[in-house]
Amino acid sequence: xxxxxxxxxxxxxxxxxxxxxxxxxxxxxxxxxxxxxxxxxxxxxxxxxxxxxxxxxxxxxxxxxxxxxxxxxxxxxxxxxxxxxxxxxxxxxxxxxxxxxxxxxxxxxxxxxxxxxxxxxxxxxxxxxxxxxxxxxxxxxxxxxxxxxxxxxxxxxxxxxxxxxxxxxxxxxxxxxxxxxxxx
Amino acid sequence: xxxxxxxxxxxxxxxxxxxxxxxxxxxxxxxxxxxxxxxxxxxxxxxxxxxxxxxxxxxxxxxxxxxxxxxxxxxxxxxxxxxxxxxxxxxxxxxxxxxxxxxxxxxxxxxxxxxxxxxxxxxxxxxxxxxxxxxxxxxxxxxxxxxxxxxxxxxxxxxxxxxxxxxxxxxxxxxxxxxxxxxxxxxxxxxxxxxxxxxxxxxxxxxxxxxxxxxxxxxxxxxxxxxxxxxxxxxxxxxxxxxxxxxxxxxxxxxxxxxxxxxxxxxxxxxxxxxxxxxxxxxxxxxxxxxxxxxxxxxxxxxxxxxxxxxx
Numbered sequence: 327x328x329x330x331x332x333x334x335x336x337x338x339x340x341x342x343x344x345x346x347x348x349x350x351x352x353x354x355x356x357x358x359x360x361x362x363x364x365x366x367x368x369x370x371x372x373x374x375x376x377x378x379x380x381x382x383x384x385x386x387x388x389x390x391x392x393x394x395x396x397x398x399x400x401x402x403x404x405x406x407x408x409x410x411x412x413x414x415x416x417x418x419x420x421x422x423x424x425x426x427x428x429x430x431x432x433x434x435x436x437x438x439x440x441x442x443x444x445x446x447x448x449x450x451x452x453x454x455x456x457x458x459x460x461x462x463x464x465x466x467x468x469x470x471x472x473x474x475x476x477x478x479x480x481x482x483x484x485x486x487x488x489x490x491x492x493x494x495x496x497x498x499x500x501x502x503x504x505x506x507x508x509x510x
Numbered sequence: 511x512x513x514x515x516x517x518x519x520x521x522x523x524x525x526x527x528x529x530x531x532x533x534x535x536x537x538x539x540x541x542x543x544x545x546x547x548x549x550x551x552x553x554x555x556x557x558x559x560x561x562x563x564x565x566x567x568x569x570x571x572x573x574x575x576x577x578x579x580x581x582x583x584x585x586x587x588x589x590x591x592x593x594x595x596x597x598x599x600x601x602x603x604x605x606x607x608x609x610x611x612x613x614x615x616x617x618x619x620x621x622x623x624x625x626x627x628x629x630x631x632x633x634x635x636x637x638x639x640x641x642x643x644x645x646x647x648x649x650x651x652x653x654x655x656x657x658x659x660x661x662x663x664x665x666x667x668x669x670x671x672x673x674x675x676x677x678x679x680x681x682x683x684x685x686x687x688x689x690x691x692x693x694x695x696x697x698x699x700x701x702x703x704x705x706x707x708x709x710x711x712x713x714x715x716x717x718x719x720x721x722x723x724x725x726x727x728x729x730x731x732x733x734x735x736x737x738x739x740x741x742x743x744x745x746x747x748x749x750x751x752x753x754x755x756x757x758x759x760x761x762x763x764x765x766x767x768x769x770x771x772x773x774x775x776x777x778x779x780x781x782x783x784x785x786x787x788x789x790x791x792x793x794x795x796x797x798x799x800x801x802x803x804x805x806x807x808x809x810x811x812x813x814x815x816x817x818x819x820x821x822x
Contacts, residue, residue: 388633389659403660404635407677407684413643414650414663435588436545436657457586480583481546481554487586504651507586 345393350400350415352408353391365393366422374420374427379475380442389416397423401433428473431488431501438475438486445475446490446497453478456487456499459506464497473500513701513714517750520785521804530806535705537578539590540598540625541570542656544632546589554584567778567808571598588656593621594706596803596810600693600746601625603773603817609634610690613736615668615729618645620652622695627658635686639664639671668694669728671736691742692733696726698747698754702812705805719753726758734766739822743768746815750802752788755814759784759800760793762818770796773817780807784816 345351345362353368354360360367368391375381389401392408392415402416419433429438438445446467448456455462456476467474469492476490476497488505491498514531518524539562541551548570555562560582561575573595584590601622606612608631617623617638627636638653638661640646646665653661666672677685699719703710726747733743745762747754762768775781784800786793800816 401659402662403632405684406635406662406686407680407682410662410677411675412662413646413665414638414653414661416659416661417654417657430654432588432654432657436659480587481550481557485587505586505655507581509581509583509586 345396346409347395349409349411350392350394352405353393353399364397364423366397366399371399371420375429375437378473379438379444380440381438382440385437385440391419392416397421401437426472428500429475429489431505434475434486434489438477441475441477441486444470444472445477445484445486446492447484448476448478448487450478452497453487454508454510456490456497457501457507457509459499459501459503461496461498463495464492465495467492467495467497513699513711514704514750520782523806526806527804530804530809531704531812533705533809535594535811536809537574537576538565538593538595539572539574539585540593540621541572542589542591542624542628543570544628545587545657546584551584551589554587554589555582558582558584565595565778567776568598571595591621591624591652591656593625594811596702596808596813597621597748598625599775599779599801599803599813600695600744600815601629602776603746603815604629604691604693604742604744606630606636606691607634611635611686611688612637613671613689613692613733614638615671615692615694615733616640616696617649617663618642619648622693623649623661624653624656624658626693627653627656627660630660632658632660634660636661637664637676637686637689638662639666639668641665641667669725669732671732673736688738689736689741690738691744692737693744693746694726694730694733695746696729696754696758697722698726698749699751700748701750702748702803702805702814705811719751723753723758726754727761730758730762731766734762734768734818734820737820739767739820741820743818743820744815745818746813748811748813750804750812750814752785752793755802755816756784756786756788756793756797756800757791759797759816759818763794763796767821768818769821770794770799771817771819772799773801775801782807784814 618640781801784797803813
């Protein structure tokens with residue numbers, strides 16, 4: 327690969343290169359530039375946030391996207407050499423390479439403030455239970471099933487709290503253990 | 511508190527110093543303006559009935575009346591970060607600009623790192639390094655909670671930090687080979703943290719001080735080497751020991767291409783100048799430009815901070 331815009335570093339050997347979980351590799355811009363099988367493209371990631379949550383594509387203009395580990399995607403506010411062997415690069419935004427892509431709590435808090443779709447706005451008690459990591463019945467939601475943005479109103483605007491999994495009338499909190507808080 | 515008696519000769523109000531050292535510190539938070547304005551964060555605290563007072567010298571540094579910072583909605587949203595008041599000083603001295611390439615040599619657990627990211631408006635490249643892998647996970651956790659995206663985290667010995675992961679000595683146009691600014695918030699004997707941790711001085715010994723001085727010199731030397739001429743290096747510790755403060759700066763002035771430059775502490779924040787003489791040793795007169803922070807001056811922890819410019 328000589329194209330500087332394509333960091334999906336690989337060779338032209340008969341067997342395609344595999345994802346190396348120990349380092350960060352920049353995502354290819356489009357499917358045509360993909361070298362590592364199964365690696366999402368920048369286009370797919372931007373499109374997924376827009377399609378699923380209505381997050382405007384411009385949100386990501388200043389960020390490069392990277393994969394480390396098995397489908398862990400990171401957004402970084404600048405560009406650096408690829409691959410790069412560092413411990414962390416920006417913010418972990420998304421888990422791919424599974425049937426349903428799952429955004430991270432921190433990504434939703436940072437990037438889903440302008441989300442317009444699949445946003446479940448919780449009242450005070452519901453928000454508190456969600457932040458504690460509790461699952462709750464929520465029969466009033468008639469949007470999509472799957473991973474939703476759980477939000478509440480605070481200081482004059484709706485703010486994302488984290489990622490919920492909505493299934494069979496129940497909203498499950500996916501707030502990681504280390505971020506759960508009893509705010510009652 | 512034996513070690514603190516060493517400083518009686520430096521202070522004309524030593525009793526006030528000692529009394530302050532025995533008082534616990536207030537709970538202080540910094541507003542993370544990457545996620546919320548200072549006004550919105552304050553509104554959210556008001557709505558929850560969390561009482562606070564802004565510090566005299568920084569509208570985004572708030573002293574909470576009671577509960578810990580963790581148990582409030584604005585904290586959960588990453589609008590606030592618990593940070594000791596005095597430790598907000600070195601990032602201000604560093605004065606990082608949006609788009610720059612900045613190194614935090616001893617970054618974990620990340621209060622100063624995340625403040626630097628905020629000052630950079632989350633743009634450019636901030637390299638947060640620490641030699642301790644366990645503490646790095648705390649750095650990553652804090653940075654992600656605050657929504658920071660311009661941080662690259664590395665796990666190296668800062669004394670011989672290598673740019674190799676960043677493409678040093680390659681033809682790659684995205685390589686990084688020097689920093690615009692570097693913060694050396696050095697490991698130290700932590701005398702200034704006595705108000706937070708009353709056991710901080712339990713294992714104090716002159717041998718420990720002497721040992722850690724070597725590490726401090728090594729990290730500061732590497733930071734000066736790794737920063738471009740004209741760039742800025744800030745050296746800070748949370749201790750009073752001149753051996754770890756002015757003596758380390760004096761050594762850097764002798765050995766590396768740098769000079770200490772004037773930096774005014776924020777208005778409303780009172781500091782004392784660096785000292786040029788200690789235990790029969792004399793230091794370069796420019797170490798006076800450094801700042802000593804004593805707990806009784808602003809009702810904070812103790813601190814030391816100096817700003818250097820790298821010369822060609």
